[in-house]
Amino acid sequence: MPRTFDLDDSSLVLIIGSGAGGGTLGNELAQKGICTLILEAGPRIEREQHIDDEQQSFAQLTWLDKRTTSGSWEVAKDSPNFPAWTCKVVGGTTVHWAGCSLRFQEHEFRTKDVYGNIPGASLLNWPLTLAELEPYYDKAEDKMGVTGTHEIPFLEADNNQIVMAAGAKKVGYKEYSTGNMAINSRPRDGRPATTQDGFCFQGIRSNAKWSTLNTEIPKGEATGNLEVRPQCHVLRIEHDKSGRVAGVLYADKEGNHHRQRARIVCVAGNSIETPRILLNSASARCSEGLANSSGQVGRNYMRHTNGAVWAVFDKPVRMYRGNTMAGLIKDERYHKPDREFVGGYYMETLHLGLSFLAGNISSNADLRGWGREFARTMEAYENMAGMWFGGEDMPQESNRVTLHPTEKDQFGVPIPHVHFDDHANDIAMRNHAYKRGAMVYDAVGATRIIRTPPRASSHNLGTCRQSARQEDGVCNKWGQTHDIKNLFISDGSQFTTGAAANPTLTIVALAIRQADYIVDQMAKQNI
């Protein structure tokens, strides 16, 4: 039975956010007998209510609170008030994610050593190694039912992947498949196999995709140790005279304020909201924000170097039939010093429905979003295949989330401002990926290629990074903040660097590992 905790219960672990980090951590702690409360800013929308319609689903699930942007990135021009495509619902962005579950490579934990001195980049080695995280990757893959691991069969290739794989083979790539996906290829863990429904971005109606909404959260609630309180928007984290955090101030759906006490607070609001909460929690003692003695809170915002490549063929593809991103080419993921950039990237199939495709290709500079060529391209929808590529972007101190100096949200809290400039390495990698993506499709007879620039990202990383030394980051290898022992970072904000891989699997692995650490430290009365 779901539990209900009192506002003045100071024994709780309080988690802000219910996505990949917060939802997983909540269940892990509940399974270990820890009384845990998750405050989620968004409503609880069960999967039966999810909608097979891009516009309607977007309105239902997305974090639409206003943000502002600046910098040289395309987003500041194309969608200046919408820099990140994340969700504001119970389950967080795992409701919308496609399911790509890739481990980091060994060298991606120590990029400062491997990549050398990259001007303008604030590279730092993780205080963590792949070997340390591997047991938790194993647990995460098992928990999520990742295809191609733990003897779970791969998904069957859909039309979009059949095209991409044929092109990959012709250009000489070796490592292509339907990918490691947290979508059931056969019934597992009480959930059915995929029906190739094509609406992975629009929720989990079929229940085949792992999200914290349909797995971690109900499992945690079943222990009787977990409460998930929706539509509770955390405004500030508060500390006591000794500097330890004591609880949070939040607004409920009517806008009424409440103070919730806690023994430990874990922040998992995604990489824009997490630093925003810390910065908005400034006090006389912590004048620059909580856990910010290093000045690193909000810095090194990363979002993966990305873009899309669409290909038009003479014959039908019908890319929209099948899982949204179940196609993967891994050959470009390596760090190859002979390329003109450091780090690597993955290519993944991507389909969009007619509506979102129109929006996406509007951002292609040649098509301009109107006119004869634009109309002709839309009319080729049925004959289109598509891929997204995502790779490691360079952390930069000036890529940063700050509090807006004047604009406030509905609760009177300054809205977040996101500044991002592309690094030269990001641009070089992106140009390489565009060429390779086009090669893949040209090899199987594409008549036209349409490249589209990076758009609002669902991969939002950094901003409260792990570091060995207090002055280099915000938290240690457990996500525990350097400054405050009972305050943790539990989402992708803690990433020291972004790696090439889609981040969710690593966020989940870190959350499982963090739960072990928190239980251990509680038992030892250290926190």
Add this chain to the structure above:
Amino acid sequence: MNPPVGVTNPASMTSEVYMYHRLHPELVGQLVSIYRIMFPHNGVPDEFYEHVVRKLDDEAEQNQDLPRFLSEGVEALKGQTGSAWIGLSEEARLEALERAEQTPFFQMLRSDFVMYFYSNPAIWPRFGYEGPSNDQGGYLHRGFNDIDWIKGEEL
């Protein structure tokens, strides 16, 4: 592009009874003619373009300045010799739109069209998009891997 088969009862096929709240019929006709140049999908009836203009009409209920903003935008779409939009050839219309591309009027029309035209379920069959699938068991038994021009051995 597909022939318009399977299009039954689209919401936008009731134009003869639709009552505009704010936009004058003459303006509606002009906006449709602008959209047909901006997004030339030959063979797609005006009703689908009018579907977008109705969304503008809906917006005008909230924003009372919008009808005037739109009329003035159309008024400004003149040929190089100063002729009004209505009298321009197709080529001259395209040129007038090219010149107006950076104006707020043009940008609003463009983004509203992309937002509302392609999200209208009634238009999807014409573009070969089948839309919602979960109520039909997904695409597992409805062609998710039916591509026939790439041979299996290529994989």
